[in-house]
Amino acid sequence: MSETEPTTSEATSARDGADAATPSRRPGRERGRDDGKFGPYGGQYVPEALMPAIEELTDAYRRYVLGNEDGFMDEFRERLADFGGRPTPLQRADRLSERYDREVYLKREDLLHGGAHKLNNALGQVLLAKYMGKERIVAETGAGQHGTATAMAAAHLDIPCEIYMGERDINRQRPNVFRMKLNGAEVNPVTAGRGTLKEAISETMRDWATTVENTHYVIGSIVGPHPFPVMVRDFQAVISEEAREQSIEKAGELPTDVVACAGGGSNTMGTFAGFVDDEAVALHAVEAGGSTLEVDEEAGVAPNSASLYTGEEGVLHGARTKLLQDSDGQIMESHSISSGLDYAGVGPELAYLVDEGRVSPVAVDDDAALEGFHRLSSTEGIIPALETAHAFGFLEEHHEELGDRVVVNVSGRGDKDLDAAIEETDKRDIDEAPDMSMFTGGI
Ligand SMILES: *Cc1c(COP(=O)(O)O)cnc(C)c1O
Numbered sequence: 001m002s003e004t005e006p007t008t009s010e011a012t013s014a015r016d017g018a019d020a021a022t023p024s025r026r027p028g029r030e031r032g033r034d035d036g037k038f039g040p041y042g043g044q045y046v047p048e049a050l051m052p053a054i055e056e057l058t059d060a061y062r063r064y065v066l067g068n069e070d071g072f073m074d075e076f077r078e079r080l081a082d083f084g085g086r087p088t089p090l091q092r093a094d095r096l097s098e099r100y101d102r103e104v105y106l107k108r109e110d111l112l113h114g115g116a117h118k119l120n121n122a123l124g125q126v127l128l129a130k131y132m133g134k135e136r137i138v139a140e141t142g143a144g145q146h147g148t149a150t151a152m153a154a155a156h157l158d159i160p161c162e163i164y165m166g167e168r169d170i171n172r173q174r175p176n177v178f179r180m181k182l183n184g185a186e187v188n189p190v191t192a193g194r195g196t197l198k199e200a201i202s203e204t205m206r207d208w209a210t211t212v213e214n215t216h217y218v219i220g221s222i223v224g225p226h227p228f229p230v231m232v233r234d235f236q237a238v239i240s241e242e243a244r245e246q247s248i249e250k251a252g253e254l255p256t257d258v259v260a261c262a263g264g265g266s267n268t269m270g271t272f273a274g275f276v277d278d279e280a281v282a283l284h285a286v287e288a289g290g291s292t293l294e295v296d297e298e299a300g301v302a303p304n305s306a307s308l309y310t311g312e313e314g315v316l317h318g319a320r321t322k323l324l325q326d327s328d329g330q331i332m333e334s335h336s337i338s339s340g341l342d343y344a345g346v347g348p349e350l351a352y353l354v355d356e357g358r359v360s361p362v363a364v365d366d367d368a369a370l371e372g373f374h375r376l377s378s379t380e381g382i383i384p385a386l387e388t389a390h391a392f393g394f395l396e397e398h399h400e401e402l403g404d405r406v407v408v409n410v411s412g413r414g415d416k417d418l419d420a421a422i423e424e425t426d427k428r429d430i431d432e433a434p435d436m437s438m439f440t441g442g443i
Contacts, residue, residue, distance in 0.1 A: 028276030029237065032349060033066065036226020036319075039355060041348035044225040046318045050205065053212035054225055060132045061227040065124075065234055072131055076124055080238065083156055084113045084123060088239075090246035090407070095379040100399040100406075103251060106382070107243045107409045109267065116385065116412030117239060117267040118149035122218060124235035126153040129216035136211065137161040139218040140204040142169060142197030143339030144176025145416070146220030151185035153218075161185040164204045166195035173339075176416070197343065198331075201317055221264025222347030225318030229347050236270025243407055244274040256403025259284045260411065261390045262308065262361075263340050265347035267411040276358065282403070285350060286394045288336035288387075289363035297326045305334040307346040308354050308361035316344065322351040337366040337424055338386035338417070368393035370424050373414065374432035385412035386420060 036042045044054055064072035080086040088108045096104040109117040126137055137154050139161070141147030147163040154161035163180055167189045170177055180187055193199040208217040222229045222236075240258075247255050260271040262285040275281045290304030302324040304310070311322030314329055324332045324344040336342040353359040364372075372392030377383045384392065388411045395408065414421065425433050 029273050031276075032226070032230045036230060038229075038349045038352035040313065041320050041322075041351045042226060042229060043320050043348075044318060045315045045320065046225050047209070049209040050225075053208055053217075054227075056132070056212070057216075058227045060128060061231050064128055064131050065231060070131060072128070076127055076235075077238075079123060079127065079156075080120065084119050085111065086238065087242045087246075088112055090243055090250060092250065093380050096376075096395070099379070100395065102399065102402060103405045104395070105247065105250070105255070105405070105407045106380075107239060107271065107407060109239060110382065110384065110388070110410045110413035114149050114152055115415060116145060116149070117236060117270060117409075118146055118220070118412075119153065120238055120270065121220070121232050121235045121266060122146065122149035122153040123156070125216065125218040125231070126150065126157050126159065129218070130157055130159060132216065134214055134216040135159065136215045137218055138164065138204050138207050138211075138215055140164050140197065140200040140220065141176075142166075142200065142342070144169070144173040144180070145340055145412075147185070147187070148176050148179045148183070150218050150220075151180040151183040154185060155183040162188055162207075164188050164190050164200045164207070166190050166197065166200050168195035169197070169200070221266040221343075222269050222349060223264045223317055223319060223321070223345060229319065229349055232266050233269045233273055233347075233349065236266050237273040239267070239270040239409065240272060240274030243271065243409075247405070247407060251405050253405070254278055254281055255405045255407040256280070257282045257284060257406045258409075259286060259391050259394060259406060260409040261286045261341060261387050262346060262350060263288070263305065263343050263387060264345070265350040267409055269347060269349055271407075271409040272353075272359065276353070283353070283359045284394065284398075285354070285359050285361050286390045287361060287363050288338060288341035288369070288390060289365035290335045290337070291366055293363060295324075295326075295332070300326060300330060300332050301335070302332045302344070303335045304363065304365075305336045305341050305343060306361070306363040307334075307344060308350060309363045311346065311351075319348050321345050321348040322354075337369055337420070338390070340385065340387040340412075341390065362394055362398065364390045364393035364397065366424070367428065368397060370421070370428060371430055371432065372396060373417075373421060374425070374430055377414070378432045378434075382410065383414035384410055385414050386417045388412055389414075
């Protein structure tokens with residue numbers, strides 16, 4: 001929406017301090033805002049019934065998010081600070097810096113309220129719904145992380161909230177279901193199909209199509225039809241706006257490399273957005289390599305979630321992007337040790353930036369991620385989410401290819417994953433893992 005933005009003439013040339021203070025003027029930060037197109041990716045592949053909702057939301061995004069109408073962005077920033085706890089620190093990781101013989105900095109999104117980056121987006125969208133005059137929020141959730149962030153934001157802003165969640169996931173994620181209910185949300189079980197995230201998204205879209213007058217759908221990542229991918233990126237971009245300034249403050253210059261894990265890719269684009277135009281800064285998107293990158297076409301299963309690395313172009317949930325699909329174009333079941341990365345697609349903007357050679361995709365398998373989980377816990381005193389742990393698996397395997405100053409986004413904390421970590425650790429022989437033999441029968 002260039003007409004509501006300052007001109008970009010200075011941003012295209014400058015790479016000085018003033019530029020660092022105004023990352024929102026940078027052209028890479030504006031990609032896709034007009035039409036949601038990222039090369040061949042993105043778009044609005046939705047049924048006719050959803051078009052009015054999409055158009056109304058696009059208009060609201062332009063006015064409130066891009067145009068700061070009624071001071072929307074000011075209120076968003078203030079609530080992110082007071083309710084969310086922003087800014088999050090950029091912390092030098094002393095032991096990892098020593099281990100890898102380069103400066104390693106951690107962007108601590110695990111310290112955001114709720115324990116992950118997800119609140120940046122949930123709070124932005126729920127607040128936008130209020131500005132739009134909506135009286136009800138719906139959202140989908142897989143493992144429950146986006147559902148809990150949305151329920152939290154809805155309670156904070158006093159608006160009724162319903163979460164759609166697959167029946168199988170409800171039974172696997174009891175603490176998150178309890179969290180949502182504690183915050184006053186209703187949790188609607190979805191029994192269709194396999195009862196997981198994919199069906200929950202479809203069910204939420206169905207609800208939204210018939211209730212659009214009073215309801216907003218809070219999507220959980222940089223996926224879905226335009227304007228969701230750009231809007232979610234713009235809400236998450238606060239991560240890199242802070243990290244860019246903090247890097248200059250702490251290290252005196254920009255990082256050489258920026259690393260983030262990628263499921264749908266919202267923490268990823270949030271961490272990359274402010275650096276996209278700094279050609280000298282290498283951007284690494286770390287995907288879940290699962291148990292192997294080999295695909296079992298017969299069974300319709302990809303034992304990984306590496307859609308950037310191995311995916312093919314197709315349409316899912318309203319956008320064209322890279323997907324895990326078989327040769328007939330059927331979406332395959334994905335797998336990862338971390339539920340938050342376990343998705344067959346990825347945001348269209350990331351797919352585009354990978355094709356352009358601007359973002360390097362890397363797959364890190366379950367074993368390396370679990371080792372990363374233990375390494376960060378034992379060396380730095382930070383227990384990361386299993387999603388985040390993939391970024392530390394990447395660091396261990398690829399640090400020799402990186403420059404002198406590396407920023408890694410710690411997308412979330414690992415408290416939610418302790419049961420899974422115990423179970424997965426028990427199956428493996430990991431150097432850094434604690435000795436738990438005092439429990440009879442192991443851990
Ligand atoms: C949900 C989640 C992710 C993956 O989502 P993106 O949209 O890819 O960022 C990564 N890390 C954590 C901690 C999460 O909760």
